[in-house]
Amino acid sequence: MPMEPGSGTLTSRNPSQFFLNLSRNLLLAYQSFGVVYGDLSTSPLYVYRSIFVGNLPDHQTPDVIFGAFSLIFWTLTLIPLLKYVFIVLSADDNGEGGTIALYSLLCRHAKFSLLPNQQAADEELSSYKYGPSRPPTPSPLKRFLEKHKRLRSSLLLVVLLGAAMVIGDGVITPAISGENRFDVDGEIPIAVMSAVSGLRVQGVGVELTHGAVLLLACVILVGLFALQHTGTQRVAVVFAPIVILWLISIFAIGLYNILHWNPKIVYALSPHYIITFFRETGGAGWLSLGGVLLSITGTEAMFADLGHFTAFSIRLAFAVVVYPCLVIQYMGQAAYLSKNVTSIPESFYKSIPEPVFWPVFVIATLASIVGSQAIISATFSIVKQCHALGCFPRVKIVHTSKHMFGQIYIPEINWILMVLTLLIAVGFQDTTLVGNAYGLACMTVIFITTFLMALVIVFVWQKNVVIATLFLVVFWIIEGIYLSAAIMKVPQGGWVSLLLAFVFMVVMYVWHYGTRKKYNHDLHNKVSLKWLLGLGPSLGIVRVPGIGLIYSELATGVPPIFSHFVTNLPAFHNVLVFVCVKHVPVPFVLPEERFLIGRICPRPYRMYRCIVRYGYKDIQRDDGNFENQLIQSIAEFIQMEAVEPQFSSSENTSFDGRMAVISTRSNATLLVSDQLDSSGSIQSSKSSMLERLRADYDDENPQVRRRQVRFQLPPAGPAMEAAVRDELLQLIQAKDAGVAYIMGHSYVKARRSSSYLKKLVIDIGYSFLRKNCRGPAVALHIPHISLIEVGMIYYV
Numbered sequence: 001m002p003m004e005p006g007s008g009t010l011t012s013r014n015p016s017q018f019f020l021n022l023s024r025n026l027l028l029a030y031q032s033f034g035v036v037y038g039d040l041s042t043s044p045l046y047v048y049r050s051i052f053v054g055n056l057p058d059h060q061t062p063d064v065i066f067g068a069f070s071l072i073f074w075t076l077t078l079i080p081l082l083k084y085v086f087i088v089l090s091a092d093d094n095g096e097g098g099t100i101a102l103y104s105l106l107c108r109h110a111k112f113s114l115l116p117n118q119q120a121a122d123e124e125l126s127s128y129k130y131g132p133s134r135p136p137t138p139s140p141l142k143r144f145l146e147k148h149k150r151l152r153s154s155l156l157l158v159v160l161l162g163a164a165m166v167i168g169d170g171v172i173t174p175a176i177s178g179e180n181r182f183d184v185d186g187e188i189p190i191a192v193m194s195a196v197s198g199l200r201v202q203g204v205g206v207e208l209t210h211g212a213v214l215l216l217a218c219v220i221l222v223g224l225f226a227l228q229h230t231g232t233q234r235v236a237v238v239f240a241p242i243v244i245l246w247l248i249s250i251f252a253i254g255l256y257n258i259l260h261w262n263p264k265i266v267y268a269l270s271p272h273y274i275i276t277f278f279r280e281t282g283g284a285g286w287l288s289l290g291g292v293l294l295s296i297t298g299t300e301a302m303f304a305d306l307g308h309f310t311a312f313s314i315r316l317a318f319a320v321v322v323y324p325c326l327v328i329q330y331m332g333q334a335a336y337l338s339k340n341v342t343s344i345p346e347s348f349y350k351s352i353p354e355p356v357f358w359p360v361f362v363i364a365t366l367a368s369i370v371g372s373q374a375i376i377s378a379t380f381s382i383v384k385q386c387h388a389l390g391c392f393p394r395v396k397i398v399h400t401s402k403h404m405f406g407q408i409y410i411p412e413i414n415w416i417l418m419v420l421t422l423l424i425a426v427g428f429q430d431t432t433l434v435g436n437a438y439g440l441a442c443m444t445v446i447f448i449t450t451f452l453m454a455l456v457i458v459f460v461w462q463k464n465v466v467i468a469t470l471f472l473v474v475f476w477i478i479e480g481i482y483l484s485a486a487i488m489k490v491p492q493g494g495w496v497s498l499l500l501a502f503v504f505m506v507v508m509y510v511w512h513y514g515t516r517k518k519y520n521h522d523l524h525n526k527v528s529l530k531w532l533l534g535l536g537p538s539l540g541i542v543r544v545p546g547i548g549l550i551y552s553e554l555a556t557g558v559p560p561i562f563s564h565f566v567t568n569l570p571a572f573h574n575v576l577v578f579v580c581v582k583h584v585p586v587p588f589v590l591p592e593e594r595f596l597i598g599r600i601c602p603r604p605y606r607m608y609r610c611i612v613r614y615g616y617k618d619i620q621r622d623d624g625n626f627e628n629q630l631i632q633s634i635a636e637f638i639q640m641e642a643v644e645p646q647f648s649s650s651e652n653t654s655f656d657g658r659m660a661v662i663s664t665r666s667n668a669t670l671l672v673s674d675q676l677d678s679s680g681s682i683q684s685s686k687s688s689m690l691e692r693l694r695a696d697y698d699d700e701n702p703q704v705r706r707r708q709v710r711f712q713l714p715p716a717g718p719a720m721e722a723a724v725r726d727e728l729l730q731l732i733q734a735k736d737a738g739v740a741y742i743m744g745h746s747y748v749k750a751r752r753s754s755s756y757l758k759k760l761v762i763d764i765g766y767s768f769l770r771k772n773c774r775g776p777a778v779a780l781h782i783p784h785i786s787l788i789e790v791g792m793i794y795y796v
Helices: 015-035 047-052 061-085 100-111 141-145 149-176 192-204 210-230 234-262 264-267 271-279 283-287 290-296 298-310 312-338 341-350 354-370 373-388 410-428 431-459 465-487 490-524 529-534 559-570 626-643 651-655 686-692 722-737 756-772
Strands: 543-551 571-583 593-599 605-614 675-676 681-685 691-697 707-711 741-748 786-795
Touching: 015 234, 015 298, 015 312, 015 373, 047 061, 047 290, 047 312, 061 264, 061 271, 061 290, 061 298, 061 312, 061 465, 100 149, 100 431, 141 149, 141 431, 149 210, 149 298, 149 373, 149 410, 149 431, 149 490, 210 234, 210 373, 210 410, 234 264, 234 312, 234 354, 234 373, 264 312, 271 283, 271 559, 283 290, 283 465, 298 312, 298 373, 298 431, 312 341, 312 529, 312 686, 341 354, 410 431, 431 465, 431 490, 465 490, 490 559, 490 686, 490 741, 490 756, 490 786, 543 722, 559 571, 559 786, 571 626, 571 722, 593 626, 605 626, 626 722, 691 741, 741 756
Parallel strands: 543 571, 543 741, 571 605, 741 786
Antiparallel strands: 593 605, 675 681, 691 707
8 A cells, every 4th residue: 555645654565566665765865864964964073172172171182082982972872873763753643753743642642732622623533643543541640640730731831842942943053053163263153164164274374254254154044044945855955965975975084084093993882981081071071061962963853854754764864874974973083083182173174184175175064054954844844733733823834745745834934043043143153152052952852852752652652651761761861961061051052042942932832822712712602502592593684595604613512703793794694514623633634534524403504513624734725625525525414414323313412512523435526426225325426426516617706716516416216305305405505606704803802800921921922923923814725705704802
């Protein structure tokens, strides 16, 4: 069977399909070099200098250098290779990675979400990777966490902190990408400083003024962000050859240095040299771990960028190419430095053999510019996931690939990142400060991922708590040591990461808080069905031809804004459909499971409910087919309701607020009408589909060419009730009369009795975000020519 988008699995019984999947993953592995590994692979430019200069000025001996390499080797082996490649990448959410993906997995398997349970919106989705129908194992820990709202709120804050740190990385990384920090004079070695440093190493008399370096760096940064709109695939095609040439170069240079300078460096693979390192350096060695940490910066991008590629392709690229090249390069630098201790400030360029210096210098300069691409792509993915889960304001999301749904571009975020990056580059002219901020942000994300993975092991994979505890303790001890060293650098620039993360975290939490309060207001003020039934089928007003699609965030019940509509509008359409668009916690929803249909009142009222489900990787297109698919779903529901026992009581269940829902079986652009045979069963008549359906465009409004669908009723049969046929006929007539989209233009305000903090959050923070983000009608692709809005104030 074909491989699902973003899955990365190669399992197939068809040999041709197997090789097709393999070739696809090999191509994605090639592309991943240009997107995922640019940052991680350029770390050898500056790691050794970061470890020794300023931290260990009195301990620059061969034994300490051996110990430093041993630390780098085991850090690369334990965190990127063991933890991420072999464990964390297995916890993808149907091909999507990052802290938000882990959180969505947890919310789907336990009641950790702060929003009320909306099981009707995501029940029986086959997109669930870990078996939605499998009953979860009872767990006291699970019940304890579900019971205490403060713990669930704390979990959300931890997740948002991780997401905010990734976004903060997207600001810091381009400002520091590729800088090798050889500049002892305190100039600005941003993206191009590796080139300047290389020129100085060679003794070439090239002098760039302070302003020239800054201007050149800013031009490169603007060009990098301007390139993002072309899409991940095109960027990868341009960047991948550069990173591959870079990896081949550092592998060859490292191997040469090992053989030429000190082959005994292989002994440093033993962790014994780590003990020797700390025995000789003491507390200074602990502070130098901030430099060792820079050898794994960019690791979190392997998981966060998972939606752009596949788990198999990322594993293949790292394990087969990136990891061996980095190990050999770090080993080669250590071999060179063990015989040339005085060259530590210029370790990388000094270790390059003179005949190949200039080619390597050019490749290093290009690779340093590419280095920030990984975290920029990861930032787009994180923002998309946060937005879909109600934790980020509405933004424009452009899908840049027809095959990989995770390859996206967000214009607003791209330009915000560019402006903030330029401010960091211009404002912080000492890259040591930026480097400290960078290390703290990366280590915080890695630390949070370990915590969330431990919860996934228990609640999603349903493994023993002992296994999860062992995983948590082992990696938290390792990462905690590095994190503690990074925290000590907060006064020396680490505060930049904390400030950026705080700003993004406040934005996300304020949006989530306001959205949750608005939803709870709707939930607790739903229109009474008794009042609705008392109005009668006419609802006490004039019912005019057409279909009215009333948008609401409620998955059950009638929203309070409907009564506001009834009291303000003199007429309503013959057919009313309450539409609820839900982004469920899965990457994508199969088309045949997109719609859930139910009936709100008895048949004469002609009132239905439709829950439209989208995953956080799904594409919402304004292609004119939404109305067709919706009417098709309602027609199919009406026919199935008449003959299948499980729907025979749907009218009765609607009186107490419950809703009988059904997932449609066919979401083709043209409706397939189902006929009833003499036995009462449903028999599809696809052969006469084209005779019963035809599509045309609205010639009266050439600027808005909305697709219109006209269809005929199936022939009357013994099992076709007159009431069912009449209801289908009215649905056809209403569709021919036109469709109107009805939304509430809501204003959310805090009550007068609310605290000052709540008034600040709702009246200022949430109101500001709502006014400056994309409107709901634009985000839902609602045609403006058919849009009706009614204002309403929410006091929460």
